[in-house]
Structures are given as C-alpha cells and as structure tokens.
Amino acid sequence: DTAVSQTPKYLVTQMGNDKSIKCEQNLGHDTMYWYKQDSKKFLKIMFSYNNKELIINETVPNRFSPKSPDKAHLNLHINSLELGDSAVYFCASSRTGQSPLHFGNGTRLTVT
C-alpha cells in the first residue's frame, strides 16, 4: 500500500490553464505539506497543513490554493498557470512536531 500518493505523476498543460494535483496519505498523520523542487533540484516548502488548518504559506503566489477536505488529503489547485510554475511538486506528511517525513513520488508539471 502506498503511504503517500500523488496524482497525476505527470502533468503537461498550457499557460493560462487551471490545474489540480491531488495528495492522499493513509498513515494517520495530522500534518501534510506541499514542496516545490525547481530545475536546480532545490526543494522549498510551499504550504503546511495541520489538522486541516493552514500553518505555513511561504511567499507563494495566490494563484496556488491548497485545499484540505480532511486530514488524509491535501490537494493543490493552481490558477492561470505560468511557465515559471514548471517544476516537480512533492506532497509529504508527518505526525505533528518531530517525526519522519513521508514523501509522495512527485508530480512533474510542465507548462508550455
């Protein structure tokens, strides 16, 4: 069973479109994250949700809107996609506080 699953794995779309990436975890964790990995492979946190509440929003354009319907899901919706949004997006989860992180396999977004 996959602990943290993201869909889709690949997403190719045109500028200006709106798209969503879904993330689900079956570990019973109460904290979920979205990270962006740029072309230089540098990881940066975008959002952190704890028990469905937004904890961190790191200077991310408001075109990005996370949605957490329940503790097991954290979806990422992106409006008006731009070329610079092309990257790999990783979802992760953990227990609150200090605990190991579990990552999804990533979604490679390509905006043309």
Place this chain on the structure above:
Amino acid sequence: KNEVEQSPQNLTAQEGEFITINCSYSVGISALHWLQQHPGGGIVSLFMLSSGKKKHGRLIATINIQEKHSSLHITASHPRDSAVYICAVFNQYGNKLVFGAGTILRVKS
C-alpha cells in the same frame, strides 16, 4: 546565504570508499533530517536527529547541536548509493522545514 548549507555539492567515489557529507545550519532547530532522492525522483527519509548519532545499516548520521553541524557517513559505498542527499532542518517550533541544496553522490564500480 541559505540557512542550511551542504558540502560538497558534488561527490564522486569509488565503490567501497567511506563517504562523508556535511551540513551546517544557522538557525535554531528542533530536528534535522537527512533525505535521499534517487534518479527516479522519489524522496526517502533516512534519519531524523535532534541529538547524538544514529545508525542504519551502512549509514551513520551525527549531529552537534552546539556547533550547528551534522554529518552523514556511508561506509563501504556501493553504486546503488548514488543519489542526491539532502539535509533539512525543522525550525525550533517544529512547523517549518528548510532544505539544503543537496549533495549529488555518484559511486563508481
């Protein structure tokens, strides 16, 4: 300057060599993670440390809180260890993770 600095950025080793990757950070932390990212892209958590030393198989991670420094060691390296190794620190409140830029390791047979 990034709050988390790793060295070296790139490392090539022969199979069997002992490898060390270093991580220094400039902020107060509650915990430090070592992550491994394989060429396929998936990220795996190797260790989470808040003090001392941890060992798992051929991997050893140490942290010195006073010096704000951690090391990841790989003994008897193998080509399958080739990956990007990333150091990340949780801030003192435990709610923000800051990543180093990663170390690209290649182990040749």
